[in-house]
Amino acid sequence: MTTIGAFETALRARRDSGGKILVPYITGGLGDDWIETLHAVAEAGADGIEIGIPFSDPVMDGPTIQEANDRSLSSGTTPQSILNAVRETDLQVPLAVMTYYNIAFRAGDVRFANALVDAGISAAILPDLPLEETTSWAAAADEAGVETILLAAPTAPDERLPLICERSRGFVYGVGLLGITGVRSSLARSAMDIATRLKAVTDKPVLVGVGVGTPDQAVEVSTVADGVVVGSAIVNRMLSGAGPEGVAELVAEFRSALDGRWPGHATRGRQ
Amino acid sequence: MSDGVKAVMGDPSEDGRFGQFGGRFVPETLVPACQDLEKAFRSAWGDQVFRDELSTLLADYAGRPSPVTECHRLGEELGYRVLLKREDLNHTGSHKINNVMGQALLAKRMGKTRLIAETGAGQHGVATATAAALFGMECIVFMGEVDIVRQELNVFRMNLLGAEVVPAMSGSRTLKDAVNEAMREWVAQVEDSYYCLGSAMGPHPYPWMVRTFHEVIGSEAREQCARILDGGVPDVVTACVGGGSNAIGIFSGFADTDAELVGVEPAGGAAVGRRVPGVVHGSKSYLMQDEVGQVLEAQSISAGLDYPGVGPEHAHLADIGRARYESVTDAEVVEGFQLLARTEGIIPALECAHALAWMSRERDELAGKTVLMNLSGRGDKDVAQMMEVLGR
Numbered sequence: 202m203t204t205i206g207a208f209e210t211a212l213r214a215r216r217d218s219g220g221k222i223l224v225p226y227i228t229g230g231l232g233d234d235w236i237e238t239l240h241a242v243a244e245a246g247a248d249g250i251e252i253g254i255p256f257s258d259p260v261m262d263g264p265t266i267q268e269a270n271d272r273s274l275s276s277g278t279t280p281q282s283i284l285n286a287v288r289e290t291d292l293q294v295p296l297a298v299m300t301y302y303n304i305a306f307r308a309g310d311v312r313f314a315n316a317l318v319d320a321g322i323s324a325a326i327l328p329d330l331p332l333e334e335t336t337s338w339a340a341a342a343d344e345a346g347v348e349t350i351l352l353a354a355p356t357a358p359d360e361r362l363p364l365i366c367e368r369s370r371g372f373v374y375g376v377g378l379l380g381i382t383g384v385r386s387s388l389a390r391s392a393m394d395i396a397t398r399l400k401a402v403t404d405k406p407v408l409v410g411v412g413v414g415t416p417d418q419a420v421e422v423s424t425v426a427d428g429v430v431v432g433s434a435i436v437n438r439m440l441s442g443a444g445p446e447g448v449a450e451l452v453a454e455f456r457s458a459l460d461g462r463w464p465g466h467a468t469r470g471r472q
Numbered sequence: 473m474s475d476g477v478k479a480v481m482g483d484p485s486e487d488g489r490f491g492q493f494g495g496r497f498v499p500e501t502l503v504p505a506c507q508d509l510e511k512a513f514r515s516a517w518g519d520q521v522f523r524d525e526l527s528t529l530l531a532d533y534a535g536r537p538s539p540v541t542e543c544h545r546l547g548e549e550l551g552y553r554v555l556l557k558r559e560d561l562n563h564t565g566s567h568k569i570n571n572v573m574g575q576a577l578l579a580k581r582m583g584k585t586r587l588i589a590e591t592g593a594g595q596h597g598v599a600t601a602t603a604a605a606l607f608g609m610e611c612i613v614f615m616g617e618v619d620i621v622r623q624e625l626n627v628f629r630m631n632l633l634g635a636e637v638v639p640a641m642s643g644s645r646t647l648k649d650a651v652n653e654a655m656r657e658w659v660a661q662v663e664d665s666y667y668c669l670g671s672a673m674g675p676h677p678y679p680w681m682v683r684t685f686h687e688v689i690g691s692e693a694r695e696q697c698a699r700i701l702d703g704g705v706p707d708v709v710t711a712c713v714g715g716g717s718n719a720i721g722i723f724s725g726f727a728d729t730d731a732e733l734v735g736v737e738p739a740g741g742a743a744v745g746r747r748v749p750g751v752v753h754g755s756k757s758y759l760m761q762d763e764v765g766q767v768l769e770a771q772s773i774s775a776g777l778d779y780p781g782v783g784p785e786h787a788h789l790a791d792i793g794r795a796r797y798e799s800v801t802d803a804e805v806v807e808g809f810q811l812l813a814r815t816e817g818i819i820p821a822l823e824c825a826h827a828l829a830w831m832s833r834e835r836d837e838l839a840g841k842t843v844l845m846n847l848s849g850r851g852d853k854d855v856a857q858m859m860e861v862l863g864r
Contacts, residue, residue, distance in 0.1 A: 256765075256766065257643065257766040258752055258753070258767050259652075260652050260655045260656060261499045261659070263656075280765075281764070301751075302497060303750050303761065304765045305765075306750065306751050306765065307763075307765030308764070328499050329497045329498060329499060329751070329754075330497060331496065331497075331499070331503045332500070333487065333496060333503070334496060334497055352500040352501075353500065354499070354501035354503075354504075355501070356500075356501050356503075356505065356662060356663075357500070357503075361503075361504070365500070376500065376501060379501060379660055379661070379662060380660035381656045381659055
């Protein structure tokens with residue numbers, strides 16, 4: 202048996218209340234006010250926040266997050282500077298980092314997992330570390346108490362999905378389409394499909410991300426999924442200089458669209 | 473695969489490792505595609521009909537076998553015996569055609585209708601565009617914006633062959649970024665497209681499959697050398713290393729002999745030379761990176777070697793001490809380029825000029841030996857760039 206970590210606990214609380222889960226993605230170190238943005242996004246109704254640690258070669262990311270990565274890196278961001286900033290702030294929602302495996306590998310799996318815990322981060326998403334390659338990292342993460350969130354893609358054959366769900370902690374990240382991150386004009390059929398297929402094989406929270414860019418799309422996919430991860434739409438706001446309030450405004454739109462359809466019975470799962 | 477190859481350069485483990493290197497570090501979307509590819513490759517390589525078809529194509533279309541040329545004037549100048557494996561004489565002008573013909577046949581067998589490729593100098597892009605034309609497939613080639621400028625001729629060639637060339641505008645805008653863009657395209661088009669990766673790198677099964685398709689270089693050279701050297705083998709076998717496909721091809725023919733294997737990297741792209749392991753583009757290998765794991769941009773005069781990583785089997789060969797890896801500067805490369813042209817009437821690709829540069833620099837160490845060098849490509853594509861470098 203595995204114990205349920207802080208990230209999954211918060212997500213389950215939202216789901217158990219009858220509401221839908223909202224996890225925004227924020228690029229770490231993007232702009233001087235990105236920590237304020239984290240707070241504003243938490244206040245606007247995020248159930249958990251994904252913090253991107255920029256990597257030089259993000260093969261799963263589209264132009265928006267690539268640009269955010271480049272800007273953040275050229276302002277001097279390092280994995281440690283992000284973790285330091287997070288450690289020194291006090292957020293009321295659980296946090297996950299999203300980065301590529303070389304960042305963890307270079308630090309050392311154990312050291313990186315411990316650094317996350319030390320910064321108060323509950324979970325990690327490493328999109329270039331598929332199920333078969335998780336062994337070394339996941340051992341370190343499990344030992345440190347970091348939840349390793351795995352992705353499940355539309356291309357996975359049926360027999361693969363339960364294996365991914367079994368190994369995933371925090372939630373199961375359903376990839377909404379064949380492609381990289383970015384806002385699309387409409388929700389791909391594959392988003393509904395992967396949500397349906399995942400819900401059929403797991404009780405863990407199922408969130409869909411990649412190609413979920415508007416409140417309407419979030420509502421549409423949440424008719425099946427337990428909620429959504431929203432990345433590029435939010436990062437676009439950050440890149441356009443909207444500031445913490447502007448970003449929070451967009452998060453609040455997602456929140457109210459989801460709450461409008463699924464009011465739930467509790468106000469918030471936290472203070 | 474000969475038994476000799478199996479002894480030292482064997483098949484990777486079930487999880488795609490050569491020693492501690494290799495693996496399949498790709499987005500989940502691509503895992504089933506890699507698994508399908510592995511299955512298809514194993515089945516094709518075990519099928520004599522496939523292998524006969526490939527051999528026929530390589531002979532009748534690509535011009536194999538390529539000869540081994542003994543270089544008397546160069547040998548006299550350097551003070552040792554020099555043999556060149558002439559991959560520059562293949563159709564499309566480099567060794568890349570071996571791998572591309574194999575992969576395109578495989579793509580056809582898998583029912584794919586569209587080839588995706590990345591290219592640095594443009595040699596792999598041209599080879600892939602050629603195969604696509606031959607098999608009537610669509611072809612899209614990603615190429616760094618910087619390389620598009622310095623390899624204008626190859627861009628035109630690819631267009632002529634019906635391929636679409638898409639500039640990679642991110643990062644260093646060279647080969648590394650072209651690989652990123654090709655992988656992104658593959659993630660999005662995985663159902664109808666086949667990723668025709670150009671070097672012995674990437675996720676399992678690519679490093680192994682690409683080596684297997686290039687083993688023809690080594691096995692031919694082994695026989696040809698035996699004829700020239702009265703049944704013997706060269707003392708040293710050398711080749712340039714970027715991702716490392718031409719080197720892995722020729723090394724495979726001599727891994728079970730006493731021949732010393734020497735890979736030559738550009739000083740500004742010496743992934744093996746720096747000996748820091750990392751994970752990028754699908755496998756664990758040696759990787760140029762900073763102290764927190766951000767991949768560094770390679771710096772090389774040669775677009776084909778302008779890459780911060782290296783194929784995982786090279787990392788393994790270095791690790792177990794079966795091959796050694798040396799590096800040369802751009803200035804030494806320019807000398808090597810001219811040396812072969814002047815002494816033998818052969819204009820080498822700038823990539824191969826790296827091995828020539830090392831052979832020239834280390835002439836004292838090599839005195840009295842016999843050195844086989846893989847001349848993996850011809851230098852026509854580099855002539856315009858060299859006109860600028862040499863100020864003519």
